[in-house]
Amino acid sequence: xxxxxxxxxxxxxxxxxxxxxxxxxxxxxxxxxxxxxxxxxxxxxxxxxxxxxxxxxxxxxxxxxxxxxxxxxxxxxxxxxxxxxxxxxxxxxxxxxxxxxxxxxxxxxxxxxxxxxxxxxxxxxxxxxxxxxxxxxxxxxxxxxxxxxxxxxxxxxxxxxxxxxxxxxxxxxxxxxxxxxxxxxxxxxxxxxxxxxxxxxxxxxxxxxxxxxxxxxxxxxxxxxxxxxxxxxxxxxxxxxxxxxxxxxxxxxxxxxxxxxxxxxxxxxxxxxxxxxxxxxxxxxxxxxxxxx
Amino acid sequence: xxxxxxxxxxxxxxxxxxxxxxxxxxxxxxxxxxxxxxxxxxxxxxxxxxxxxxxxxxxxxxxxxxxxxxxxxxxxxxxxxxxxxxxxxxxxxxxxxxxxxxxxxxxxxxxxxxxxxxxxxxxxxxxxxxxxxxxxxxxxxxxxxxxxxxxxxxxxxxxxxxxxxxxxxxxxxxxxxxxxxxxxxxxxxxxxxxxxxxxxxxxxxxxxxxxxxxxxxxxxxxxxxxxxxxxxxxxxxxxxxxxxxxxxxxxxxxxxxxxxxxxxxxxxxxxxxxxxxxxxxxxxx
Numbered sequence: 193x194x195x196x197x198x199x200x201x202x203x204x205x206x207x208x209x210x211x212x213x214x215x216x217x218x219x220x221x222x223x224x225x226x227x228x229x230x231x232x233x234x235x236x237x238x239x240x241x242x243x244x245x246x247x248x249x250x251x252x253x254x255x256x257x258x259x260x261x262x263x264x265x266x267x268x269x270x271x272x273x274x275x276x277x278x279x280x281x282x283x284x285x286x287x288x289x290x291x292x293x294x295x296x297x298x299x300x301x302x303x304x305x306x307x308x309x310x311x312x313x314x315x316x317x318x319x320x321x322x323x324x325x326x327x328x329x330x331x332x333x334x335x336x337x338x339x340x341x342x343x344x345x346x347x348x349x350x351x352x353x354x355x356x357x358x359x360x361x362x363x364x365x366x367x368x369x370x371x372x373x374x375x376x377x378x379x380x381x382x383x384x385x386x387x388x389x390x391x392x393x394x395x396x397x398x399x400x401x402x403x404x405x406x407x408x409x410x411x412x413x414x415x416x417x418x419x420x421x422x423x424x425x426x427x428x429x430x431x432x433x434x435x436x437x438x439x440x441x442x443x444x445x446x447x448x449x450x451x452x453x454x455x456x457x458x459x460x461x462x463x464x465x466x467x468x469x470x471x472x473x474x475x476x477x478x479x480x481x482x483x484x485x
Numbered sequence: 486x487x488x489x490x491x492x493x494x495x496x497x498x499x500x501x502x503x504x505x506x507x508x509x510x511x512x513x514x515x516x517x518x519x520x521x522x523x524x525x526x527x528x529x530x531x532x533x534x535x536x537x538x539x540x541x542x543x544x545x546x547x548x549x550x551x552x553x554x555x556x557x558x559x560x561x562x563x564x565x566x567x568x569x570x571x572x573x574x575x576x577x578x579x580x581x582x583x584x585x586x587x588x589x590x591x592x593x594x595x596x597x598x599x600x601x602x603x604x605x606x607x608x609x610x611x612x613x614x615x616x617x618x619x620x621x622x623x624x625x626x627x628x629x630x631x632x633x634x635x636x637x638x639x640x641x642x643x644x645x646x647x648x649x650x651x652x653x654x655x656x657x658x659x660x661x662x663x664x665x666x667x668x669x670x671x672x673x674x675x676x677x678x679x680x681x682x683x684x685x686x687x688x689x690x691x692x693x694x695x696x697x698x699x700x701x702x703x704x705x706x707x708x709x710x711x712x713x714x715x716x717x718x719x720x721x722x723x724x725x726x727x728x729x730x731x732x733x734x735x736x737x738x739x740x741x742x743x744x745x746x747x748x749x750x751x752x753x754x755x756x757x758x759x760x761x762x763x764x765x766x767x768x769x770x
Contacts (some may be wrong), residue, residue, distance in 0.1 A: 195660060199673040204595035209602055212587040212648065219640040220609050223620035232622065284511045290496040290504050300514045300755060304519065307750035309702035309720045312743050316518040319525065327521060330536040345540050361515060366762060419616070423704035427724050441616070445705065451606065457619050464616045472610065 212310035224465070230458035258435060259443070259460075266439040269353060270417035274377055278409055279355035281364030282402075289372040290367075298371065306362035310355075311423030317355035318428050341429065345436030348429045352437050355428060355460065356421045364409055371405040372398070409476045418467070487694070525740035526550070533736045545737065553741040564741050565719040568637075568711075569701055570749070572718055575638035576700035577693050580647045585685065588651035589677055593663065606645045614640060614706055623706045627691065629676050632713040641706060647692055650767055654688050691764030694757050698750045719746040 231241040231249050253259045284302065288295040305313070320328045321341060329339040341347040375398060383393045399406075422441055422477055425431060431438035438446065444464065448457030519760035522538075525533060553562045590596070591603055614621065621640050630636030658681065666676040707721045717725060725743050727734050754761050 195592055195656065195663070199663075199676075201594070201673070202596040204673060205590035205596040208594075209587040212583040212606060213602060215583060215643045216606065216609050219621060219643040220617075221605070223617045223624055226620035226623070227617050239637050245750060249550035280511070287504055287511070291501075291508070294505070294508075298508045298512060301753055302515060303761075304751055305515060305558050305760070307698060307754040308519070308747045309704065309750070311519070311702075311704040311720050312723065315723050315743050316522050319736065319740065320518060320521060324733070325533050325536050325538065327537050327717060342754070343736070344515075358515070363625065363761060363765075366624075367767065370762075370766070383529075389662070409684045413713060423702075426704070426708075431608070444616070449709065454486050454619060461619070465684065468616065 193270075194333040200316050203358070227373075227458045227461040230454055231462045234455040235395060242449050245455070248454060249455045250463070252454060253459055253463070258438075261435065262438050264350075265322075265436065266418065269349065269356075269421075269437070269439050270414050272349075273356045273417040273421070274361070275414060276353060277360035278406075281361045281366050285365050285368035285372055286398075288369055292401075295369075299366070303362045303363050305359040306366075308359055309423060310359065310421055311353050311427050312425040313359050314427030317358070317367055317424075321351055343433055345433055348433055350377040350420070352425050352428050356417060356424045357383060360413060364413070367405055367409055368402065371402050374462050375401050409473065413466075415471055440467075502533055503564055519744075521763050522666065522740045522743050525736055526744050528737060530733070530735065549737045549741045550745070553738045553745065557742070558735060558738060560714040560717060560722070562611035562719065562722075562745055564715060564743065565717050565722045565742075566749075568634075568716060569718040569720065569746075571634055571693060572703070572707070573635045573697045573700035573749075575634060576641050576703075577696035579642040580644070580696055581692060583642065584645075584651050585682070585689075588648050589657055589681060591648075592652055593676075594654040606648055609643060609645045610649070611687050618705065618709060625710055632716045636710050637707060637716075637718070641700065641703065647696070650688065650692060651685065654685060658684060685758070687763070689765070690757075691760045691767060693764075694753055694761045695764040697753055701750050 232244060232246060234245050235242050235247065284298075288298050291298075308316070318326075320326050321339060323342055324331055326339075332339045339347060342349045343423050346370075380393060381399060383397055388396070418439070419441055421439070422445065425437055425439065425442050426445075429437045431442050440460065441464065443458055444460045447453045447460065451457075498663055515642075523537075524542050525538060526549055527546040528539060528541075529545055532538055532543060554566075555561050557565070557592075570709060587602075587606065591599060597614070622659060624633060625636045625640060630639070662680055663676060665681065703718070704721050707718045708724075711717050711721070714722075719742065723739060724744060726739050726742065
């Protein structure tokens with residue numbers, strides 16, 4: 193789409209666009225270029241010079257047991273976060289949609305967690321499951337279950353998944369609820385007259401009509417669990433125990449800033465860059481489709 | 486909506502109550518972590534370290550919040566709140582201003598390199614700050630912007646979402662308006678201030694809500710560049726309040742800080758719910 197009416201001149205538009213171009217160049221393109229460049233070197237042990245290794249950092253990474261494990265961890269983590277935030281959200285949205293009155297009140301209450309930062313959510317969940325003072329872990333102890341996410345990798349993963357999914361339920365609820373409200377009443381009522389029961393209507397009419405929203409949320413939630421859950425993991429497990437909760441973004445941070453392995457961290461950034469690119473392409477392909485839906 | 490008159494597929498009687506019960510249960514489960522944090526912020530440390538902690542608020546609310554706000558553990562929480570506020574508003578306002586200007590240039594002018602700039606901006610959509618942290622940190626350190634507001638703000642306004650949003654919106658402004666302005670001999674900037682900016686008011690407000698929360702909830706970036714506790718933001722400062730050794734954390738203070746950290750974004754989201762939902766839908770499309 194283009195405007196037919198354009199103003200003349202070239203200096204003014206360049207001045208107008210300059211702030212964004214400068215900020216992007218300095219804080220975006222230069223660092224991104226730097227990451228790509230650094231990924232081709234390894235610094236010597238004294239940090240005085242850089243040795244060219246070509247794709248050596250990548251070869252090393254892809255053969256590194258921990259890095260490959262981190263890929264699996266990220267995949268498991270993002271699938272679990274996506275499912276455990278979307279399913280409860282859909283359930284709540286479907287329930288709220290059946291109410292004529294009062295759904296607004298529930299909506300207002302349910303959007304709260306969205307405003308809570310992932311790092312703060314991490315602290316709240318850590319508090320509930322803290323091995324010494326946590327309420328939930330204490331009651332689990334009373335039931336004979338010895339909760340210890342500091343030592344048990346599976347429990348650590350469960351906890352970061354729930355803490356990450358919690359705030360996303362609000363987000364997904366808003367989108368599902370809006371989509372449900374847009375489903376034509378006449379279609380649902382026609383099915384009801386034909387004797388279709390609630391669950392039958394849900395599976396055969398409502399869910400297919402929700403599919404654009406569902407696919408959109410799938411992609412958005414995967415992107416979220418890849419890149420925005422750093423705060424949750426850093427506050428609850430710091431990637432442990434034994435790296436069982438070290439997702440890719442966390443590894444870029446821990447290798448780059450804690451381990452000071454700049455070449456490897458930069459190579460990881462470049463790999464992530466490809467992952468983001470891929471996800472963005474998927475997202476755009478899908479959005480294009482949705483326009484024609 | 487005509488839903489009131491139909492009501493055939495909505496619940497009535499016992500079913501209606503059951504639906505409400507489900508919703509209330511859902512709300513309670515979702516709220517439980519926040520409630521517990523609130524309770525913990527109103528009791529004493531000894532109430533907490535002898536589990537199970539109480540489930541109803543105690544009488545230490547004023548004491549805990551006063552001590553958190555004005556003395557804190559590393560730095561008064563009031564200082565961290567101020568830092569977060571400056572950062573969040575800085576990011577929101579900065580992004581809105583640079584994107585309004587560049588979207589105006591892209592939509593209303595034809596100039597050399599326009600398509601190139603457009604694609605360059607588009608590329609920035611793709612790379613979250615988490616991915617390029619080490620080199621971005623080096624750039625900011627090189628400028629001497631560690632422990633400064635500009636270091637907190639600038640790297641996070643380099644993103645294109647807002648530009649795209651405004652571009653989409655400007656494309657829907659009727660051409661007749663620009664035509665009339667041109668016939669009247671109005672200069673482009675006059676058209677921008679008198680027509681484009683006022684028409685974008687709702688979009689600006691919706692975007693502000695989204696960007697404010699985005700800025701307020703940042704964690705990794707402030708964690709890297711604010712080594713001075715005086716510059717900590719509240720969201721990253723909470724983690725710094727945990728002791729490194731085996732000591733008990735000061736849970737009442739930490740939980741009071743957590744509650745304080747969520748109050749501003751919650752007020753923004755709940756108070757400006759309409760704008761928030763609109764901004765959410767707009768910025769994701």
